[in-house]
Amino acid sequence: MDLLKDLNSQQQHAVTAPPGPILVLAGPGSGKTRVLTHRIAYLIQQFGARPEEMIAVTFTNKAAREMSSRLRDLLGGLEAGAAGVSLGTFHALCARILRREADRLPVTRDFAIFDDADQQSLVRQALKELNLDPRQNPVGSIQAAISSAKNELILPTEYGASTYFAEVVRRVYAVYQNHLTANNAVDFDDLLLWAVRLLREHDDLREKYRRRYPHILVDEFQDTNTAQYVLLRLLAGEQPDLFVVGDPDQSIYGWRGADYRNVKRFQEDHPKSQIILLEQNYRSTQTILDAAMAVIDRHPARQKKRLFTDRGSGPRIVFHEAYDETDEARFVIETISLLTLEGSANPGDCAVMYRANAQSRPLEEAFLKANLPYRLVGAQRFYGRREVKDVIAYLRLIQNPADQVSLLRVLNTPARGLGEKSVEALLRVAAEAMLSPGEWLVRLARQSDLGPAQAGAFTGKAMAALSAFGRMLEPWTARRDETPLVDLIDQILAGTAYQAWIDDGTEEGAERWANVMELRGVAQEYSELGLAMFLEHVALVSDQDTLTDAQNAPTLLTLHAAKGLEFPVVIIVGLDEGVLPHQRSIESAEELAEERRLFYVGITRAKDQLFLVRAFRRRLFGASAMSEPSRFLYDLPSDLLEGDIVGSQTREQAVYARQTRWEDKPLTLSPSFQVGMRVQHPAFGEGIVLSSRIDHDDEEITIAFEGVGVKRLAASLAPLRVLEG
DNA sequence: TTCATGCGGATTTTT
C-alpha cells in the first residue's frame, strides 16, 4: 500500500525524513496524529524497523488509544506488528519500567501509585509530625511545591529554602518522601523522577533501554516538563531517531510544569535536527483560522506558522455582549436552539467553553430550566468520588498491605468505632513491631495470641474492632491471586456492608451505589488481567477518558479540557477581563501569554462556526461587578466579526481601552529596531543597528557606535533614541 | 462519631 498517497507535501516531508532528531511543528487540525502513525508505519516498511524497537509517547490515554487504533487501521495485515509498539503515556511507560527494575528501587514491584489526594494525605501527616499548622501552610500549596520540585528533578536534599514557606516545603518534602517509601508507594511525579534516576545512575540500564528502543516518537512535545525532557534525552542517546511533534502555540499547561521552551531546547540540543512545519488545516474555515492567527501572532518570539485551509472562508464570527452571566447562558441556549432549528447543526455538534469550572453553573441552570440535555466534562471526577476511592483503597490495601494511606482511609469506613486514638495506638504498636500497620493487622488475625504489651495499647472495644478488621482483611490478602477480581470486590462490599453505609435511601445515596457498581463493571473488564493491572489502570486514567459521545447534546467544558477536541460549533463564553485572561494571570507576562494561547486553543476547536460571548456585568464571589471586554477581543480584525465589541461603551472609551490594552507588554514585542536604523545613546553617541532579535521578553539589539565599537544592548534598559529609520 | 459552626479562599488539572 502507498503510505504517502493521502498526505500533503509537508506531511510527506515529515513522514519520510531520514531517521534522526526531527521536530514537527504542527498547527491545530494539521493532522499530527496522522503524521505520527504514518511515520511509524514508514519506519517499519522503509527502514525495516521492528515495532518492538519503537516507543511512542502521548500525554493522555485517550491519545494513546487513538493512535493505537489508527495504527492498526494503517498497518492492516501487520496487526501483530502494530501491537508491538510500546505506546502509552509518559507515566504509564515509566510505571512499566519501574516495575520491571524494581530491584533497584526502594519499593517492591507491587508499589502503589499515589494520586493528588493521597499525596495531600501524606503531606497532612508530615505537617502533623513536624508540628506545623496546616492552616498557615496550606496542604495543597505544599503538595504543589513538592510536585514542581520533582518535575524539575530536585530531590529533598537539594531543595533550596530561601523563604519561610520554602523551608517548610523542604522539611515536609523530606518526611513525605520517606513516608512514600514506607507506604511502598510512588506518586505521579515519582514515576518520571525514578525513571530518570534509574537511567542516570545505572549505566547498564541506560544501555539496555537505548538498545531496546532505538526509535522514539513523542506527541504534544510542547507539554513536556523538565523530567520528561531529560528522560527523553536519556533514552535517546547520542544518535537518536527522535521524532517529536508539538505546537508551542498550544502550550497551556505551563502552570503544571510543562515548558514549551523544551522545543527550543530540542533544537539547541540537536543542532542537526530537521524542523518541519505543518500548516495546512483540515478542520476550520479560513475565517476561524484568521481569527486564531490574529490572536496568536501577538505572541512574539515564536516560530510563525501561517495556517491555511481549502475549506473556504465560511460565516463570520459572532460576537455578543450579554447583560450578565444569566443572560449569557440564555444567549447560549438560544443560539444552539436556533442553529438546531434552522438545521445547520445538531445539539451534539455544539460545545460551550469557558475558562473556569465555576462558569458552568449558570449554563447548567439555563439548560435545566430550558429542559435541554447537556454533557458536562470534568468537574466531579469519577475516580475522585468518595465511594469509588473507598473501594479502590480496599483493593490497594490488599495488593499492597504497606499502603498506609489506603489503610487509614478504609480502617473506619464504614464506621467501626476506630477513631483517632485507636489509629494512633495502631501506628505506634505496628512501628514497635517493625511492621506496617496493614501487615500488623494481618498478623493479628493469623495469631490469636498477642503480646501483653500490645493488648494493653487498646481499649477492649477498639481491640475487638481491629481484630475483626484484620480477620476480614487476612483472607483477602492471602488469596488475592486466586480470587477473581470481581469476586474480591463483591467480598469487600459484602464484608463491609458497604451498600448500607453509602446508600441512605436518598437520590445521592442511590447514585453513590451506582458509581460503585460502575467501578465493578470496569473491574469485570479486567478479570483476565487481574488486580495489579486494574489498579494500574485506575491510577493512570483520567476522566477525559470517560467522555462518551453517545447522546446528542451540547458539551460544556473548560478551555483546557477542549484541547485536542473539535466541534462544528464552538461558543466561548466569559470573554471578559479577569475571566479570560484570568485575574490571577494578568500580572505576569508569561501567564498572560498562556491565557492568550488558551483562547487560541479554544478558537481553533471550531470547525464551522464560532461564537464569542461576554457579559457586561458579572457576579464574582458574590458581588456583582461591571466587567470590561477581554483584551484579546481587540486583536480580532473587525471584518471577521459580526457584532461590535465596543458594545455599550462609547467610542472614546473603546479607543482608550484599545490603547491601554495594546500592552501584554514585554511579550507583545515585535522588534522595534530595524537593521540600518540610526540611533542615539547618551553614553555611546550615534550608531547603526546591526541586528535585532527578540529574546524571551526583551529585544536584544546589536549596534555599531561610531568610535566606540559594537555593543549589544537590551532595548528595555538602554536609553536609545531613534534618529532615522 | 457525628453534627454545627466559622473562617478563608476562590484557575486551569493530560497522569
Added chain:
DNA sequence: TCCGCATGAA
C-alpha cells in the same frame, strides 16, 4: 456566594 476545612460541642 458558596464550598471545604478545622475545630468544638453533644
